[in-house]
Amino acid sequence: xxxxxxxxxxxxxxxxxxxxxxxxxxxxxxxxxxxxxxxxxxxxxxxxxxxxxxxxxxxxxxxxxxxxxxxxxxxxxxxxxxxxxxxxxxxxxxxxxxxxxxxxxxxxxxxxxxxxxxxxxxxxxxxxxxxxxxxxxxxxxxxxxxxxxxxxxxxxxx
Amino acid sequence: xxxxxxxxxxxxxxxxxxxxxxxxxxxxxxxxxxxxxxxxxxxxxxxxxxxxxxxxxxxxxxxxxxxxxxxxxxxxxxxxxxxxxxxxxxxxxxx
Numbered sequence: 001x002x003x004x005x006x007x008x009x010x011x012x013x014x015x016x017x018x019x020x021x022x023x024x025x026x027x028x029x030x031x032x033x034x035x036x037x038x039x040x041x042x043x044x045x046x047x048x049x050x051x052x053x054x055x056x057x058x059x060x061x062x063x064x065x066x067x068x069x070x071x072x073x074x075x076x077x078x079x080x081x082x083x084x085x086x087x088x089x090x091x092x093x094x095x096x097x098x099x100x101x102x103x104x105x106x107x108x109x110x111x112x113x114x115x116x117x118x119x120x121x122x123x124x125x126x127x128x129x130x131x132x133x134x135x136x137x138x139x140x141x142x143x144x145x146x147x148x149x150x151x152x153x154x155x156x157x158x
Numbered sequence: 159x160x161x162x163x164x165x166x167x168x169x170x171x172x173x174x175x176x177x178x179x180x181x182x183x184x185x186x187x188x189x190x191x192x193x194x195x196x197x198x199x200x201x202x203x204x205x206x207x208x209x210x211x212x213x214x215x216x217x218x219x220x221x222x223x224x225x226x227x228x229x230x231x232x233x234x235x236x237x238x239x240x241x242x243x244x245x246x247x248x249x250x251x252x253x
Contacts, residue, residue, distance in 0.1 A: 026252055029214065035234035097253060098215050106214055109225035 008037040008153040010144070015158065016048035017061045018088060018100075024158045025103050032110040040107070041144045043117035046158075047124060050116060050132045055100045059085045101132075108134035113147070115139045159183075168242050172206065175245030184243045187234070191243075195231055198223055199244045206246040212237060213251045 009031040013024040024040060031038040048054040062068050062075035062084050074080065089099075098106060108114060116131055116138045128138065148155060159182050162170040167183065169175055180199060184191050201222045205212055214237065217228050232239040237249050 030252060032229075033214065033235055033237055035238070095253075096211070096213055096215055096251075102215075106218060106225060109218075109229075110214065111229060 004034060004036065005152050006031075006036050006154055007150050008039075008148070010148060010153060010155040011038070011040045012144075012155065012157045013040055013042050013046035013049060014044045016045040016054070016058055018058045018085060019060055020158050021046075021049045021058060021100060022092070022097070022103075025100075025107060027156070028107055028112050029103075029110060032107075032112060037111070037150075038107075039113040039115065039144075039147055041115045041117060041139065041141075043120045043141075044123075047116060047120050047126065047131075049100060050104065050114065050135060051126065051130055052132060053130070055104070055132070058100060060088050104132055104134060115144060117141065117144075166242075166248065168248055169245040172203075172245050180243045180245065183245075187232075187239050187242070189232065189239070189243070192231075194223070194227075195243075198228070198231065198240060202240055202244045203246060206244070211251055212241065212249040213253050215253060 009028065011024045011028055013021065015021070028038040028040055042050050048058060059081045060068075062070060062080045063072055065075070068075060068084065070080075097103075104114070113136045114132070114134060115136055118138050118140045121127075121131075121138055128135070159179060161174045161179055164170055167186070169179070177196075181191055184195070189195070201220055202212065205216070210216070214225060217223065217237075218225050223231070228236045228240075241248055
């Protein structure tokens with residue numbers, strides 16, 4: 001089997017819904033497991049995934065998500081998001097998928113660089129102490145582009 | 159090396175595995191085996207014999223090695239490389 005040509009994967013995570021966060025995390029971890037470098041840039045609502053106070057309370061979206069197969073009106077009822085989130089977390093636990101906090105530890109230990117977006121940090125009035133200890137730093141998007149410093153680097157927006 | 163391997167270099171039959179074969183496969187992957195490497199290999203083989211699925215989270219909980227050390231010992235895809243050396247199939251899990 002030929003070696004992959006991809007050398008580095010850069011992810012931009014802009015959403016805090018559980019499904020998007022896990023998609024980015026699984027792809028970043030999967031890259032490292034294949035010997036590919038990986039970095040994640042957390043911006044806008046994606047910042048919640050590295051916000052100490054918020055990261056263990058992320059939800060799946062039940063409104064505006066046609067794959068939930070649920071009328072939008074129902075999805076908007078109080079408690080629906082909590083139920084859907086609980087169900088999804090249970091299924092993920094069965095697959096031995098770690099919770100967000102533990103997943104971040106695994107990513108950091110695996111050598112995935114974790115960056116917060118400077119503009120979004122300022123917009124949400126956050127400080128470095130609000131964010132996880134494993135964070136590698138706060139960058140501008142320009143700084144992040146400069147991380148694409150090797151050939152065969154790919155960038156993905158989640 | 160007188161063993162059957164698949165196109166990715168994994169042993170087709172674990173019962174054919176010996177430490178010498180493991181050492182050879184490690185060399186192909188530019189890894190010089192140490193006691194710590196073998197400790198991990200034994201752990202992986204025990205898991206395989208018990209039919210436990212392998213994952214990076216499992217490594218974290220193994221008590222044998224932490225994830226940072228695991229990547230340091232087996233760079234370029236630690237589970238992929240270490241299972242190959244251990245003579246067991248490539249893990250199918252996405253995590």
